[in-house]
Amino acid sequence: MDESAVAQTYRLTEDQGLLREAVRVLADERVAPRAAEIDRTAEFPEDLRQLLAAQDILALPFPEEYGGLGGDLLTVCLAVEQLSRACATTGLILAAHELGALPIVLAGNAEQRTRWIPRLASGEWLICFALTEAEAGSDVAAARTRAIRDGDAYRITGSKRFITHGSVADLVTVFAVTDPEAPRHRRLSCFVLEVPAPGFSVTRLEHKMGLRGSPTAELAFDDVRVPAANRIGEEGDGFGIAMRTFERSRPAIAAQAVGIAQGALEAATAYAANRRQFGQRIGDLQMVSAMLADMDAATESARQVLYKACAEIEAGSADAGRWSAMCKLVAGDAAMRVTTDAVQVLGGYGYIDDFPVERMMRDAKITQIYEGTQQIQRLVIARALLGKGS
Amino acid sequence: MGGLWVVAEPGPDHGLARISTEIATLARDLGARGEHEVVGIVVAAEPAEPAAELARYLPRVLAIQDPAADERAWAAVAAAHLAALAEGDSPDLVLTGAGPDGRDVAGALSALRGLGVLTNATSVAWDGDESGAGGPSVEMSVFGGKLLTSSGFTGGRGIVTVRPNVVTAAAAAAPGKVEQHASRATPLPAVRVVDRVSEAGAAAPIEEAKIIVAGGRGVGGPDGFDLVGALAQVLGGAVGATRAAVDSGWIPYSQQIGQTGKIVKPELYLALGISGAIQHKVGMQTAGTIVAVNRDADAPIAEFADLLVVGDLFEVGNALLEQLRSRSG
């Protein structure tokens, strides 16, 4: 780590403050009442997706020149955090949409950006990020889905697993091997597929522990034709594009985790302030007070690391990878800890679905797994510390 | 013309609004203490009937006939006549109701004559001694019932709008006299009444009801309001609702109680399936007796109700209906 580098600091602008407040109000009034039902029915909340689109929330991550709001990383994270406080599935709509679109925003050419971004920004189209495969999770470079050049197109064959929004997206950002003989990090290329398309199908939807309203799909590509004009960057750029994407998408997941933790903290605090046992409210019993305090500290710590990470990444810090990994590591663990403690504070009531904390605990777990497991994040940080490239 | 004026508001079928009988009673009592002149003023296309009714409560009633009072929005027509009357001798106190018509005429008259307005009075007395020299002392409940204030007019005279149910209407010992009054008022800009439409489900102004049975989100649907209506009927009261019930389309907005609906002060408020959130609370928390039925013992209404029955509102409600019917039956 270069100690002489100027350290970035974040400062919420007036616009960011207003944006955060507006999303918070929307989350409280329109999203929160739907959260339990979304979890219970495991149905994708199309109504809330429309709401996010109508309120320009899905436009946040996109450049203004293409109809977006030009929100920086912190701005997008503020929105994801507020939505996730009420419903993690809904927060993920924005986060996953950003994730799928980042390759276009970061590495797409002018024609591609003009073709796709306006309708992504308006929310008319949803986009998903299809990298993970059954045999290539943490080991991204081991992907086997193949893209074979055929004239002015590619033919893609293979399958992807655990793809968020895979069944509801209109665009699929898919990574496939264009050169099996190339070094590991040059084997993949990145394509954007417009679906429906012949040969493309959703073969499976997972039944998950949490985030149950978010469709997680297995996608099959059976000789699917993609125009060469839909390839992002050059052949072999895929791995690099994915890594650059993660740098900016991991904070959004950290934001989701912070939001989940905050929601759980608020639910537990409200309960502890009202529930009476042994002649007093349980929040005043020291063991419960201590838990609440630790939950608050953990949530706030995660939030501050996240906001700071956003400032560093946005500034193009050489340490961006470390910050990205660190904020996701801290926030994911915080979310799991805070939601588990929240269930504990509510005791028996925490275990039943009359109260939201059991759902929040189930939702929190995935933040330690996707977008790079906590173990991967630790690798990234350790390598940065020890001065090696990844 | 000085004295205490009671502005009569139009009621159903070209009659007299109930609130005007209450305000007349209040004015008569006020006038009696300290011997002030009290006069009722009726502005209507056909003032004879409402004037005669008002004369049961007041010693003197001026009947001003103006066809415009029926053909046009009433308050502006009435305010113009009142302003002309006030030109000669400013009244010491003008009393109107605190409902839509009363507010409208109070506002217009306030501008035309430069009179201050005190609104939503829950009581009116004389400040200091009863000579009235100190002007009226008007009590109001503000901030949704959190605070009671007493206010007056810096110049000793003004307009007061009075809440329903503050006073029980009581006829005078002997009816008063009705005088026709030919008024030469400069009219305010005309607003034509094109049509008066009756809608199913509309009911008497809920602010006037002494008993209100109200349903909230817990009622679950328009059919659930049958129970609310049945209880209201057996108790001789009106049906009210929370914002949630109105927004869901189960009951018209005219029955909505709360911050963006009506403010009510009935003797009894029976709340079924109502959580008692602040937006609703400010509309009803000054009711004499508040009884709530709710499945949730921790609902906010538990903090300010007199009685909370924890249970299913349909089970409790139907049991109550049965018991009330067998009492009166």
Added chain:
Amino acid sequence: MRIVVLVKPVPDPASAGERLGPDGRLDRAAAPAVVNGNDEYALEAALKLSAAAGDGSEVTLLSMAPASAPETLRKALAMGATRGVLVTDPALAGSDALSTSRVLAAALRTLEFDLVLAGVDTSDGVGGTVAAAVAAHLRLPYLSYAARIEPDEAAGTVRVRRISPTGYDLLEAPMPALISCTQALGEPRYPSLKGIMGARSKEIANRSLADLGLDPATVGGAVAATALRETRMPPPRAATEVVRGAPADGAARIAELLATRRLI
């Protein structure tokens, strides 16, 4: 179509922080300020009418408020209002309804409009007389308690459904006119994020009493026609009695209470 909407910043009723200061005036620091709820319905109606009337239509906010008001008006601008006009002067603190109506009328005399929309009352004052007074000062047709507003620009008239105890009265008047608005007109929109960010560049013009040609000796707190004399807390309610158990028992307790209090 040019529409002016009267908006008043009030203490947020949801914050339960409304209270009077030691001088008997509303303590505006005690709770965050928001746009009066009923005014948002008026604004929403104005925005819909303006959109329907098409190009060249604008919605102007008009407020008599402390100098800190632009913060509060921002949300209204973010909802889609074109601009704001703020009449502010320390002398106006403590204004009563009559004075407020005079100031708003004076401000409206400097603006051009086809319609003025206002909420039926405010959550802090709940008086509901200011709109009628403003209309009378300006000799504008006054249509109140609107559940529906239908202007006919070609004919230069507007029709309003006024809520009545039996349903509604259908009123008609020439424009320009002043209309007080009820919740029945429809839910105010959430400001979109684009609206929020665009609000920054929208103008809020300040007007002083001098700009309006108003003599400070005739308006404001010092010349209020009404005065607060004293306050007291309402009598505390007795503690809530909570009854659980069989529905019939709960019902019996209710009936008993009603009988004891002679309500049945």
